[in-house]
Amino acid sequence: MLDTYDKSRKKMLFGSAALLTLVLVVILAVKGSTGLQWIASGLTVGSIYALVAMGFSVIYSSTRVINFAQGEFSMLGGMLMYTFASSAGLPVPLAFIISVVIVSLLGAGFERLAVRRLRDSSVITVIIVTIGFSIFLRAVAKWIWGSEPVKIAAFSGEKPVRFLGAAVVPQSFWVFGFTALAVLLAFLFFNRTLIGKGMRAVAANPDAASLVGVSTSTSSLIAWTVAAALGAAAGIIIAPIRFAAYNVGTMLGLKGFAAAILGGLGSAPGAVVGGLTLGVLETITAGVFPSGYKDALAFLILILVLLAWPQGLLGRRQDVMT
Amino acid sequence: MEKPRGIAETHSYRTLLIVAAFILILPLWARAIPGDVLHMDIVNIMVLAGIYACAVMGLNLLIGYAGQISLGHSAFFGIGAYTTAILCTRYSWFPTWLGMILGAALSGLIGWLVGKPVLRLKGHYLAIATLGLGEIAFILFSQVKGLTGGTVGILNIPPLSIFGLSFDTDLKFFYLVWAIVLVIMLLTFNLVRSRVGRGLRALHSSEVTADAMGINTGSYKVKVFVWSAVLAGLGGALFAHFQLYINPESFVLTLSILFVTMVVIGGMGNLWGGIVGVVVLAFLPSIIQAFPEWIPGLPESLSNFNNYSLVLYGLLLMIFIIFMPKGIAYGLSRGTVFGKSTAGRLLDRIKAYRSTEK
Numbered sequence: 001m002l003d004t005y006d007k008s009r010k011k012m013l014f015g016s017a018a019l020l021t022l023v024l025v026v027i028l029a030v031k032g033s034t035g036l037q038w039i040a041s042g043l044t045v046g047s048i049y050a051l052v053a054m055g056f057s058v059i060y061s062s063t064r065v066i067n068f069a070q071g072e073f074s075m076l077g078g079m080l081m082y083t084f085a086s087s088a089g090l091p092v093p094l095a096f097i098i099s100v101v102i103v104s105l106l107g108a109g110f111e112r113l114a115v116r117r118l119r120d121s122s123v124i125t126v127i128i129v130t131i132g133f134s135i136f137l138r139a140v141a142k143w144i145w146g147s148e149p150v151k152i153a154a155f156s157g158e159k160p161v162r163f164l165g166a167a168v169v170p171q172s173f174w175v176f177g178f179t180a181l182a183v184l185l186a187f188l189f190f191n192r193t194l195i196g197k198g199m200r201a202v203a204a205n206p207d208a209a210s211l212v213g214v215s216t217s218t219s220s221l222i223a224w225t226v227a228a229a230l231g232a233a234a235g236i237i238i239a240p241i242r243f244a245a246y247n248v249g250t251m252l253g254l255k256g257f258a259a260a261i262l263g264g265l266g267s268a269p270g271a272v273v274g275g276l277t278l279g280v281l282e283t284i285t286a287g288v289f290p291s292g293y294k295d296a297l298a299f300l301i302l303i304l305v306l307l308a309w310p311q312g313l314l315g316r317r318q319d320v321m322t
Numbered sequence: 323m324e325k326p327r328g329i330a331e332t333h334s335y336r337t338l339l340i341v342a343a344f345i346l347i348l349p350l351w352a353r354a355i356p357g358d359v360l361h362m363d364i365v366n367i368m369v370l371a372g373i374y375a376c377a378v379m380g381l382n383l384l385i386g387y388a389g390q391i392s393l394g395h396s397a398f399f400g401i402g403a404y405t406t407a408i409l410c411t412r413y414s415w416f417p418t419w420l421g422m423i424l425g426a427a428l429s430g431l432i433g434w435l436v437g438k439p440v441l442r443l444k445g446h447y448l449a450i451a452t453l454g455l456g457e458i459a460f461i462l463f464s465q466v467k468g469l470t471g472g473t474v475g476i477l478n479i480p481p482l483s484i485f486g487l488s489f490d491t492d493l494k495f496f497y498l499v500w501a502i503v504l505v506i507m508l509l510t511f512n513l514v515r516s517r518v519g520r521g522l523r524a525l526h527s528s529e530v531t532a533d534a535m536g537i538n539t540g541s542y543k544v545k546v547f548v549w550s551a552v553l554a555g556l557g558g559a560l561f562a563h564f565q566l567y568i569n570p571e572s573f574v575l576t577l578s579i580l581f582v583t584m585v586v587i588g589g590m591g592n593l594w595g596g597i598v599g600v601v602v603l604a605f606l607p608s609i610i611q612a613f614p615e616w617i618p619g620l621p622e623s624l625s626n627f628n629n630y631s632l633v634l635y636g637l638l639l640m641i642f643i644i645f646m647p648k649g650i651a652y653g654l655s656r657g658t659v660f661g662k663s664t665a666g667r668l669l670d671r672i673k674a675y676r677s678t679e680k
Contacts, residue, residue: 066446114644121647124391128586129643131579136636143633254453254575261450296461299454306451307439 016273020280027284033165038283040163044172044241046279047179048074051234052256053263053271054186055227061203061266062216062223063115065126069134071253072141073228074235076103078244079141081236082150092155100232107228111221119220134249141246149243171240178237179272182230186268195222203266255282258302278302337594338507345500349493361612362605365492369564371604372499376557378584378596379506380550385582386591387514388546389526390441391449393578394456395554400463400573401429402555403562407476408469410563419484422559429555430548437547441540456578463570475569482563495564502560503597506553510593522546526591554581587642589649598651602642610634 027035052070059067077099084095110133118126155174160167190196198214199222206216235244235252242248255278263274281301286294352364377399384390405428406421440451463470470476481490482498489495513519524532525539533539562568580603588599610631646653 060446066449114640117644118647122590124385124582124590125586125643125647128583129640131583132636132639132643134636135639136633139632139636250575254457258450258454261447265446290465292465293461296458296465299457303440303451303454306443306447 016277020273020277024280034287036164036166038287039280040166040168040172042280042283043276044175044279045238045282046259046276047175048234048238048252048275049255049259049278050179050272050275051182051230052252053260053275054182054268055230055234056257056260057266057268057271058186058223058227058230060260062199062219063126064123065115065130066123066257067224067227068127068130068253069110069137069249070227070231070256071249071251072134072137073103073107073231073249074238074252075141075244075246075249076106076137077232077235078152078239078248079145079150079246080232081239082145082152082244086150086152096233096236099236100229103232104225104229107224107231108221111224115220115224116217119217134253138246138249145246147246149245152239152244154240155237169241171237175237175241178233182233183268183272186226186230189226190268199223258299262302262305335511338504338511341594341597342504345497345504349496353493361615362608363492365496367604367608368601369492369496369499371601372496372503373557373560373564374581374584374604375503375597375600376499376506376560377550377554377581378588378600379503379510379593380553381581382585382588382591382593382596383510383513383522384546384550385585386589386596387519387522387526388543389529390543390547391445391582392452392547392550393449393575393582394452394454394459395550395581396573396575396577397456397459398429398433398551398554399558399561399577400459400570401432402426402558403568403573404463404470404476404558405429405555406559407479407562407568410480411476411478414480418480418482418563422482422556422563425559425562426552426555429558430552433548433551433555434544437544437551441543441547453575453578456575460570460574463573470570473570475567475571476562477567479562479566479568481566482560489563499560499564502556507593507597514593518542518545583639587639587650589652592649592651595649595651599649602650606635606638607631610638 024039027039029035031038052074055070055073056067059065059070080099080102081095084090084098085092088095090098114129114133115126118129154169154171156170158169160169161173188196190200195218198209199219201209201212201214202216202219209219210216235248238252256275259274259278260271261274262278263270263272278298282294282298285297285301289297348368349365352368355364377395381392381395384392402422402425405425406418409416409421409424410418436455440448440455443451464473481488482495483489489498514522521532521537521542524535524537525542529539558573561572565572584599584603585596586599587603588597589595642650
């Protein structure tokens, strides 16, 4: 969430976006409508990864902690949406808001009860607490909703939209729209509001921020709330495309984490570029190679990218230091 | 970063003897208790704990001393297990002890090959890279069907036998595994007291300073990583010969996370603490499972614990860390919970209780 106006990063951002576009054009040229289909579904999951990655980045910026329960926020969002929209029959926007608010409160509560108490402990200790939290949330979800995946109705019908030979489900447009909206809101929050600016100050230098009167404790609380809300929203809008189940959070969290690292931890544009890149990459490898190896290739490419650009595509060099 | 310290630094050899004595007599009393009292097989769980302890001791050096995280040690555990399992099931004449050594060696070799480039990364970047390696290994275990048997895995692995002595019962395996653990512990003591150990600690406090003092930080990191891979491979090989069957499900990300959790719960850089963490987490699921059995007359709805045992597991994990962030060993011996040492507080309680009784 730092240095959004940094010149070199802006260059990197445009560079990566250009590279991504180039890859997309090549695929389109080679594979035609199949390629378009891949890109559409790749960008859809990529948008979700981007939202989850933003959650990772927000928490990382304020507390230097990797939240291993981030994926569970998405899982809970989807399951709550199922309860409120499908079972209770509430209108979609209302169910959406209630679900997001509940998950946000959960994130805030965890910050107050666990993360804040450990503010003098090493980062890895806090990471293990988040792992405990993720096990806990997954088990609670399995207890409440059982282990069967549930289906949530798409926001505006299931009929695919035909577009140059590719079929795109309408929910994909909700995903794109929502991701764009979330990125815009996050940008406005971190660059235009006093609280957001304070949080960027804490991310840059917690001690200096404290000295000028920014509360690091409040920053951490808001970061966890915002991250939980982003995660929940991601889980809700993807639920109609992929099923919602108690165990979807693990993979989503893993991919979001990978996307955040790929784009450079702590960078909001990086999270978006990282998420979209990972999503498209994954869909292409799934299309070209045997599907069993899909994730292995995605991780291999991720490791190679990290070795070539250890700070991520858009991260700052000093972020690499522990 | 605070200097790693704890029981290991002060009374290590004495503690080693005490633990050895404890291990020696453990089966005597554990087997003497009738099965329907505890509802768990202590010796069996301790074997598993010993197997995990091999991997955790190496990881403790890597995390607690060198300050490098790995979320991919399930890969090395798996490489050790698959190497010996494949060799011993394909060639019936193949000595199982040699398979085990080769498993550990191959694990170390692969640790060196991947560690050299990957350890250039730091912190969370290292975490995700090692996590990726673990996932790749898992996918290879389940996809290279000709070698690993795919998702079914490898069945009928022969039990471990060393020079005619077959370790085919839990009890024999128990003594073998814990003897190995204690020997590794002895080696580790010598290691952390040597030049290498001091170098690692310097590396943990500040890599830049360590570099400036003439410590080859890169080579030190790779060496510890390889050593931890060897130990994880050894643990995996023992696991294969204990379970007698393996499949990819045993070597998932959860296992890597479990190893790191054992290190953190026990106390990073506290060598005996690591063992405490292993034993606590090895017993926790069984204790949670057996818990309702211990309370007679529990209503049916509450005694069906399967549904929410993981809820308790996650909750306890969080509570342990929130109240003992420096590890259980530290928390119990000299750490403070609410301002006073836990053990001291318990003693005070007991004294106060006794005085009111009188």
